[in-house]
Amino acid sequence: MSEYIKKSIWVFHLNTGSCNACDIEILDALTPYFDAERLGVKLVVSPRHADALLLTGPITYESLPKVIRAIEAVPRPRFILALGSCAVGGGIWHDTYSTIGGVPELLKILKNRGIEVDGVYYVPGCPIRPEALIYAVGILKGILQKKVKMRVRKAIA
């Protein structure tokens, strides 16, 4: 990854139908208590200015077109931080009629449309802990190592 991105990570918060628990934890991680700014993290309000998307929720079909447009608007190199069990693999909604089942399914759709994502970082938890989000930023910056290997299995029908 580019050294330039590592020192300055501008994030955009993208809710794709989450229950808001992860969103509250994101706000918590960006408060002065956790001081994400010391790692170069800054919250921006437009995906055009962002480097990484803080994606929460299992991605509902209703939100899918907007999510794709938001990801397209992020100039490359672009990264996704999949936050919470829902974003990581669909969570309790992994096989329901109204959601696509998290970021792994989204990546397939993006690939079919020719939209490239330069890196995806999975942060499991229901909801995630603010420390876990900062850990993911540490991995993105290359100062920490991944803890576990992520593997998603579809439910057997």
Place this chain on the structure above:
Amino acid sequence: MSLDFINAGLVLSSITTLLFIVPILDSIERKVKAAIHSRIGPPILQTWYDIRKLFAKKLSVIPNPFHVVFFLFLYMMLSIMSITYFITAVLVPMWNSIMVLIILITILQTTFIVLPFVTSNPFAIIGATREVLLVLVNEIVFFIAMALLIFFSGETYLSSLPYIHPTPAYLILAAILFIVGYVSCGRQPFDIAEAEPEIASGILVELTGPLLGVFVYANLVRRALFKLIPVYVLIAPFTGSNMYALITSLIILPILWVIYAGLAALFGRSRVDIAPVSLLKLYSILFSITIILYLVFK
């Protein structure tokens, strides 16, 4: 008068140093804010890292790209040119330098207003409309204040200000220029053009990657210019030499930057919708005091 070697060296070193330290001043502001929050805060070069990162991003195609790029680079060139002209005019006597500075700043502010309009984004246009309203109040006051400065001091040279006698009316005028500088920097509650959470960065919304990097840097240079002018006007009559006045102004600049940041934190919860009206009332009172003081101490 021709430039001698000392002046030429001072002009070059001042401009180069300023253009390099302006993003660092922004980082210092962020560091001070972090200290108030009892946190570590970003590194001292964080704003440089941000700008460098933006230049490393891919350039996306934006609506109306020719006009946007034209006005953006005009804005950056004018910011750098204005600050260069200001420093040169302080050290070297230039005919009507105050008026030339007013003209340069007028073109600079106009470019800043036009830029979001040409992006054709509704959020950007809302932000630009708000900026126009603010500029109507603020810039006109700036012109009047500079005109009164020429009238009170009897000088059109920036380099002659150290040799005038400071009167109470002159000092109130300098205070007006400090307020104009604060408003022109786009700090709270006068950041209604950007209005980050409300209209998604407003004037900045269409800019991305290197274009945003150019805008961020030009904006920081503009902020430095609007801080240097009032500091120089206030300091100059007390120093007695234009060289000392410039050096003192450059030393005070980071302190003023931090003071403005502190004021912005205090005004964080003030009402944005009544900001231009309150500003107009404040300016009216200060101008009345200036003119009364001038007539009394004439």
